[in-house]
Amino acid sequence: MTDYRRLRVALLGAGAVGSQVADLLRTHADELSDRAGAALELVGIAVRNPDAPRDADLPRELFTTDSEQLIVGADIVIELMGGIEPARTDILLALSSGADVVTANKALLATHGPEIFDAADQVGASVYYEAAAAGAIPIIRPLRDSLAGDRVQRIMGIVNGTTNYILDRMDTGGTEFADVLADAQRLGYAEADPTADVEGFDAAQKAAILASLAFHTAVPLEAVHREGITAIDRQTMEAARHAGYVIKLLAVCERITDAEANSPTGEAISVRVYPALIPREHPLASVHGANNAVFVQAEAAGNLMFYGAGAGGVQTASAVLGDVVSAARRHIAGGVGVGESTRANLPVVPIGRVTTRYQITLEVSDEPGVLATVAGILSEGRVSIATIEQTIEPAAEAKSLLPAAQGVAGIARLVIGTHTAREQDLSDTVDRLAASGVVDRVVSVLRVEGN
Ligand code: NDP
Numbered sequence: 001m002t003d004y005r006r007l008r009v010a011l012l013g014a015g016a017v018g019s020q021v022a023d024l025l026r027t028h029a030d031e032l033s034d035r036a037g038a039a040l041e042l043v044g045i046a047v048r049n050p051d052a053p054r055d056a057d058l059p060r061e062l063f064t065t066d067s068e069q070l071i072v073g074a075d076i077v078i079e080l081m082g083g084i085e086p087a088r089t090d091i092l093l094a095l096s097s098g099a100d101v102v103t104a105n106k107a108l109l110a111t112h113g114p115e116i117f118d119a120a121d122q123v124g125a126s127v128y129y130e131a132a133a134a135g136a137i138p139i140i141r142p143l144r145d146s147l148a149g150d151r152v153q154r155i156m157g158i159v160n161g162t163t164n165y166i167l168d169r170m171d172t173g174g175t176e177f178a179d180v181l182a183d184a185q186r187l188g189y190a191e192a193d194p195t196a197d198v199e200g201f202d203a204a205q206k207a208a209i210l211a212s213l214a215f216h217t218a219v220p221l222e223a224v225h226r227e228g229i230t231a232i233d234r235q236t237m238e239a240a241r242h243a244g245y246v247i248k249l250l251a252v253c254e255r256i257t258d259a260e261a262n263s264p265t266g267e268a269i270s271v272r273v274y275p276a277l278i279p280r281e282h283p284l285a286s287v288h289g290a291n292n293a294v295f296v297q298a299e300a301a302g303n304l305m306f307y308g309a310g311a312g313g314v315q316t317a318s319a320v321l322g323d324v325v326s327a328a329r330r331h332i333a334g335g336v337g338v339g340e341s342t343r344a345n346l347p348v349v350p351i352g353r354v355t356t357r358y359q360i361t362l363e364v365s366d367e368p369g370v371l372a373t374v375a376g377i378l379s380e381g382r383v384s385i386a387t388i389e390q391t392i393e394p395a396a397e398a399k400s401l402l403p404a405a406q407g408v409a410g411i412a413r414l415v416i417g418t419h420t421a422r423e424q425d426l427s428d429t430v431d432r433l434a435a436s437g438v439v440d441r442v443v444s445v446l447r448v449e450g451n
């Protein structure tokens with residue numbers, strides 16, 4: 001057996017991911033040591049409750065509540081507690097104590113990334129975070145290393161497993177939102193507070209991380225436009241299917257030209273998370289269950305697609321262990337760690353200045369002149385109609401659906417597809433439609449992505 005240098009590995013957290021990391025570190029110790037060129041010794045696991053049952057069979061003597069004592073003296077610290085504190089303080093302590101850090105904590109990196117990367121730079125250490133975006137899928141290294149010589153134009157990703165699982169089940173099984181969410185929690189995909197998933201916070205954190213890497217710009221979480229999926233109901237799902245689309249929660253990070261941007265070349269970026277319609281034939285439409293996929297368009301490389309498990313304990317542990325091997329190799333090789341590249345410093349434009357296509361669904365009274373009025377309001381608002389489809393609810397059904405329909409011939413449902421429009425123009429126009437007197441209800445306004 002090779003006589004490797006021994007590296008002390010401290011693990012913070014033994015939940016869904018941490019317990020699997022500890023198990024794999026122990027089970028595959030020899031193999032991992034050969035790959036790392038160092039003997040990786042798990043010296044302890046900090047948790048809140050050392051006696052809590054774990055998903056893996058781990059020796060009780062490894063567990064402690066004293067994270068500080070564990071961190072000081074470690075060569076590699078793996079943070080898998082999640083949340084901001086004590087994760088932030090523990091990571092800063094690890095770096096200042098000379099350890100390299102591996103974390104899957106997107107919430108922390110999206111909010112305190114610059115502080116943590118600066119701290120690592122100051123001591124010449126490295127922070128590895130492959131698992132912080134899209135779980136098991138290798139996407140951080142491709143953006144940071146493999147595509148470092150290219151210019152990324154656009155990233156369109158399904159980066160939250162919980163919401164993809166929910167939307168997929170609603171699409172394929174006609175299931176209700178609340179029932180599917182309970183299943184996602186049971187399967188361990190959802191965050192401790194599932195609001196982080198369904199309201200798009202988790203995806204926004206990952207979008208900030210991906211955009212920062214792709215565009216060499218520190219993207220603050222506050223600059224990411226975020227909408228969740230709680231307003232998507234079965235009817236909207238069915239309408240999307242009927243129109244040849246599927247609804248996915250997308251993280252879109254895009255390089256744009258914006259005349260109002262505070263940049264010498266007019267170059268800027270947009271980072272946004274929202275449920276969007278994508279054509280059923282688009283590669284992202286076939287991403288099912290809790291899987292994630294990230295579609296990258298780069299100037300020279302063209303289109304690239306990264307696909308796989310975006311959540312789950314053992315799957316995510318794979319990405320964490322890849323980072324542990326990298327950290328061990330760097331630790332053995334010595335020298336300073338590779339810092340984050342943020343020199344491009346591009347401005348992030350607000351959502352109002354972004355352009356995309358939309359599908360607007362309206363309920364209107366089936367009366368003469370209504371369609372002309374709607375078309376006029378869209379035209380005044382600089383929103384160009386690409387397609388329009390009208391279905392009529394017979395009067396009897398209409399009256400039971402909508403009290404306002406008493407005395408009219410019926411309700412018409414208008415589904416309007418637009419050409420590319422500016423978000424601010426579109427939202428002003430929808431406000432005018434709602435106030436026009438001819439629109440009974442704005443049923444939904446969804447962006448259309450992935451032409
Ligand atoms: P869990 O909630 O399952 O586990 C958290 C662990 O951290 C528990 O063992 C808990 O201890 C411990 N912990 C929490 N707070 C403290 C504290 N103050 N002091 C000491 N220990 C503490 O989290 P996950 O394993 O699901 O997630 C870990 C990280 O990985 C998060 O950043 C998450 O966002 C990220 N991630 C998770 C994925 C997933 O599919 N689950 C996928 C990709 C990333 P105890 O058990 O005693 O309560």
Ligand code: HSE
Nearest residue numbers: 160161162189191311
């Ligand atoms: N809750 C997250 C998800 C876990 O559903 O994708 C992975 O980050």
